[in-house]
Amino acid sequence: MVQPLSGQAIYVVLLRELKRYWRAKARVISSVAQSIFFLAIFGLGLGGFIGGFGGVNYLSYMAPGIIGMGLLFGSVFSGVSVIFDRQFGFMKEMMVAPVSRTSIILGKILGGATTATIQGIILMAVAGIMGAFTPSFAFVAGAFVAIGAMLLITSGFVGLGVAIGSTLNDFHAFQLLSTFVMWPMFMLSGVFFPIDGRPLPLQVAMLCDPMFYGVELLRWCLLGAGTDLLGPLGWLISLAVVAIFNILMVSLGTYLFSRAQI
Amino acid sequence: MNKINTIEVKAITKIFDGDVKAVDGISFNVKEGEILGFLGPNGAGKTTTLNMLSTLLRPTSGTATVNGHDILTEPDAVRRSIGYVFQDTTLDIELTGRENLDFHGRLYGLERNTRQQRIKEVLELVQLTDRADNFVKTYSGGMKRRLEIARGLLHYPKVLFLDEPTLGLDPQTRRSIWEHILHLNQEKNVTIILTTHYTEEADYLCKRILIIDFGKIVVLDTPDNLKARLEGDVVTLLFKDPAAIETFRPLLESKDWIRRINVVNSGNNYAAMSRMMQTMPGMSSNIGMGGTVPEMDSRTIEGKRKIPEQVQQKSEQDVADKNPHFGGETCSKCLNLLVDNGGHRIPEIVKLADEAGVILESVELHKPTLDDVFLSVTGRNIREEEGSFIDMVRRHRIMQQARGRRVRG
Numbered sequence: 001m002v003q004p005l006s007g008q009a010i011y012v013v014l015l016r017e018l019k020r021y022w023r024a025k026a027r028v029i030s031s032v033a034q035s036i037f038f039l040a041i042f043g044l045g046l047g048g049f050i051g052g053f054g055g056v057n058y059l060s061y062m063a064p065g066i067i068g069m070g071l072l073f074g075s076v077f078s079g080v081s082v083i084f085d086r087q088f089g090f091m092k093e094m095m096v097a098p099v100s101r102t103s104i105i106l107g108k109i110l111g112g113a114t115t116a117t118i119q120g121i122i123l124m125a126v127a128g129i130m131g132a133f134t135p136s137f138a139f140v141a142g143a144f145v146a147i148g149a150m151l152l153i154t155s156g157f158v159g160l161g162v163a164i165g166s167t168l169n170d171f172h173a174f175q176l177l178s179t180f181v182m183w184p185m186f187m188l189s190g191v192f193f194p195i196d197g198r199p200l201p202l203q204v205a206m207l208c209d210p211m212f213y214g215v216e217l218l219r220w221c222l223l224g225a226g227t228d229l230l231g232p233l234g235w236l237i238s239l240a241v242v243a244i245f246n247i248l249m250v251s252l253g254t255y256l257f258s259r260a261q262i
Numbered sequence: 263m264n265k266i267n268t269i270e271v272k273a274i275t276k277i278f279d280g281d282v283k284a285v286d287g288i289s290f291n292v293k294e295g296e297i298l299g300f301l302g303p304n305g306a307g308k309t310t311t312l313n314m315l316s317t318l319l320r321p322t323s324g325t326a327t328v329n330g331h332d333i334l335t336e337p338d339a340v341r342r343s344i345g346y347v348f349q350d351t352t353l354d355i356e357l358t359g360r361e362n363l364d365f366h367g368r369l370y371g372l373e374r375n376t377r378q379q380r381i382k383e384v385l386e387l388v389q390l391t392d393r394a395d396n397f398v399k400t401y402s403g404g405m406k407r408r409l410e411i412a413r414g415l416l417h418y419p420k421v422l423f424l425d426e427p428t429l430g431l432d433p434q435t436r437r438s439i440w441e442h443i444l445h446l447n448q449e450k451n452v453t454i455i456l457t458t459h460y461t462e463e464a465d466y467l468c469k470r471i472l473i474i475d476f477g478k479i480v481v482l483d484t485p486d487n488l489k490a491r492l493e494g495d496v497v498t499l500l501f502k503d504p505a506a507i508e509t510f511r512p513l514l515e516s517k518d519w520i521r522r523i524n525v526v527n528s529g530n531n532y533a534a535m536s537r538m539m540q541t542m543p544g545m546s547s548n549i550g551m552g553g554t555v556p557e558m559d560s561r562t563i564e565g566k567r568k569i570p571e572q573v574q575q576k577s578e579q580d581v582a583d584k585n586p587h588f589g590g591e592t593c594s595k596c597l598n599l600l601v602d603n604g605g606h607r608i609p610e611i612v613k614l615a616d617e618a619g620v621i622l623e624s625v626e627l628h629k630p631t632l633d634d635v636f637l638s639v640t641g642r643n644i645r646e647e648e649g650s651f652i653d654m655v656r657r658h659r660i661m662q663q664a665r666g667r668r669v670r671g
Contacts, residue, residue, distance in 0.1 A: 012365055088354075090352055098339075
């Protein structure tokens, strides 16, 4: 069913997400700190043995993946937060207003994508300060492109979160979601090791992980190169997969949200 | 009184899952500026009716118009015409009071200037101006309720739905909410439908009362007319020994000046139980989301399941509220008589008891209240909501389903 969209409704739901994000400083700080631990400890600890991959040192290699981790967790959880809106009743306030559910959920998705992208920008800056990137004109230009990529990646994952949140009933599912969806997606995304030269089953698993393409895209933006497996057109393949994933997930999230119970 | 009907309900019915009739073909009109009260126990169909009138729930059959708009064909126009204050809190507690209002104003498409001016106005109306910029999580229950009422008014609705506006509030706060409701009804000429299971609330606020039970209208009339139906006085007898009720009752039945005798049943307290189910974390997670109706848990009924502390307090509060005429005692030992000229008959009743060797602990005389009306039209006491186990299960099922229902987008 096609529902009329209301710009103001989309905007106000987005605004609420931003306000709530801004106020949940503890959450922001802890997720940034977590990423710093990964970069610092793995970068220093493993980096010594590994040296690096694809011509960059291990810290630089990991940085796009760790940014991706912030994007992934931030966006899925902000989508899943429709559970909380329902549980705490605020959903009813939105449902009884003369605006379509599509407007509400698009606001939610845009809001979640914006906050997760802000998180990604913070992580990008932190990684930069830690020396993960080579300062150059090309890098600055790439960083701006990366912000666009982040919005595309995160809105898809917020859509996934909304789809999950509209289907699941309760908080208990959170733990399962984290263990069986988020962590495998994160670890298979190529954050710690490149896909090239891995055993075939692992390569297949990685190629099935949508986050793999997100990280690949970020790596092209920030480091100017990707995996050998996808080749020189890796950025285009990744962009296409991320875009298709985005469209599918936003549609699925919108559909499941529209038919969910409050 | 030649006012137009703001709400016209035509044979509206809601059947859940094919066989549970939550609302059973009810029709009524509400005039402009009227306060109509839905009075009935939990699960009677009050909230389901409001959800249909507010277009959140699609009726199985029948329809209604609200402010001249059909709920089936013009849901957006209906939504614009109504404010709905839900039974449970629907505020964002992470936002301030003002931000909650601002969110609402934007959602209803109010321009910036209009929005700010109206936010100021409604905050003053419910006396929350001082606390407007505090986070809602710091508000008391009564303040949250007032904020929700203010929010419901922000877009100047023609009609306001208040679902149990004072449930769980202390008497003082309840009184102040009542004053706010009356005030805005008179000041803004807002037509109001409120649901309640507090008879004194219905009596105080409503121009007319619709008693609803098992989805059907039992009676619809003004409070005074309802009470006038019970001509005479209500005499309540408290027995020392409940067993004596059965021996004494036949003696009373032979007297022609006694119009009606009602045993006031003690509750198995469905109200407290259902509230307990709603409040228990494990249960509530099933409510309203999965759509699965949880199996009635026999452990719950036997009371072995641990009851959260707050619920326990609530139930105790209920018991204390239950029958003010007996200082909070539950009435398994009471008999209600509807008597002509009650004051003059008390000596006779006492004499009768004496002769029969029945010991009366106290005798109370009062004018009929809506509690008595409810008892006489439904055969049950509204507070205790006693009934057979089957009734209880049925109500529980209806409520579960009503809560878990898909809502129209």
